[in-house]
Amino acid sequence: MENVLLKIKNINKQYGDKKVVSGESFDVLEGDILGFIGPNGAGKSTSINMMTTILSPDSGEIYFQGKEIEKQENVYKRALGVVPQDLAIYEDLNAYDNVKFFCSLYNFKGQELKQKVKEALEFVGLWDRRKELPSKFSGGMKRRLNIACAIAHNPKLLIMDEPTVGIDPQSRNNILETIKTLNKRGTTVIYTSHYMEEIDTLCNRIVLIDKGTILEDLDKEAYKNKYKNLGCKTLEDIFLKLTGTDLRDMEG
Template sequence: MDMLNIKNVQFAYDKSRQVLNNINFSIKENNVAGFLGLNGAGKSTLIQLIIGLLKLSEGTIEIASLNTKSHHKEIKKMIGYVPQDLAIIENLTAYQNVKFFGSIYGLKGKELREHVDRALEFVQLSDRAKDKPSKFSGGLKRRLNIACGIVHNPKLIIMDEPTVGVDPQSRNYILESIQELKQQGKTVIYVSHYMEEIEAICNQVVIINNGEVLYSGDMEELKRQNGNELLNVIFHEPLEDEEKRQLLSEFKERAIFRSDTEVEIKVPTEAEDSFNQLISLKTNFNHRIKRIQLSDVTLESAFLELTGNNLASDIVQTG
């Protein structure tokens, strides 16, 4: 069953600003899907449409087969949103923060208290329940932010850059908690500029570029279709001009010189291609080569191949 189904969605803030253009994709339940795209690609607008902060004008969005236009109240309880900008209230304790957000979703009395306790336990902040966020590190604030977003036990959880500005320990915890949410049967949309995080926890990828979906599907299939393995070749001594011309003649634009002694060669993902490239290098430059290293296809290389853009250069550091 699809947890999220988006059909023919278009959105414009005004006649001159078409932000989303005929968006179509679906995400199955009990899945972790990564949203990728440069700043301004349309990711934030799409998320605001999904959670109901923006009014949908064209197209259809369904959550668990319910139309967002006609089932707003039911869907509100099904979605948990963890925003990039911290939504916590500094002058309330951790417990009071989570309780406040639980009450927004209609939880009351014993049920509310049980949900708050469960959410704080999940993010490992039970022992800090009486402390105010002003005493927390950036990583602990991010954990509290997650607790506020999941206190009502939603089926679909949207996390927008949840690891920005956190320490490595908190980052690892957050990534592990997402895997645990999946094991609990939740569906998670994970928005991040950090390719290695998407690659570590997601099995589906949605790539949005200039308001359009360039790819939606299995991550490994994306890498197979668009990625390149990399041969990193290091030479004992600087290459002569004639040797550089020979490499460029054979590998053309797939050869990138990192220095006079190092060249990086993009190799198609078929194993036979990698083998043939190695044979060619060994035949022509064997006595000059110090080391050859073959790197696997990465999500980053596939994204770069598909969009022509390096997402890492677009990261906005906050916090």
């Protein structure tokens, strides 16, 4: 039987008269790399902010391992890692101290903290650069440091919001391989991107939203099988058909 790690149940969010998220429901299963995609303004960021407890839904519930997250906030946050689209690192701290700071927020101390920091930096290939300031890093290295900060505490669930924006192809490939390895080690991933080749490479399931509602929630191959008879050869074609948005016109 498949285990539901995170359950999103009929969540809604409204600002004034504008409904940003409307009746959103889906499950994230243990072991998923779930693509969470949609056009700009679809409600992705608001949804993610509710999943990460930055925002609370106006109505509806979010469950982690069968229990509402608001009733186990500390447990949930300890199990959660977040890689935001905007870099969340300190330019005036070296790479080691960046990871150490974020990992220490989860109450790791002493030798255990040092080991966690080392493992995270080694995992993203930055151990040899641990004493350097991020200001000396390339965009790709900063993204990898951001990931190290998010995974040092070994989260069960990792939410990644456009983690490859603005970096070179080699760095992108490095990050994609890092995500695959994390997943093989037992981390469940929610992944947002406008790059459908990344979604196609990484994800086993895809949730597509637009205007705050879910349009489709299928396994990746089920998407292709369902829409190939409608002339859709790629995920980009499916995206265009369902949302009316051509990804070639979107930035980032």
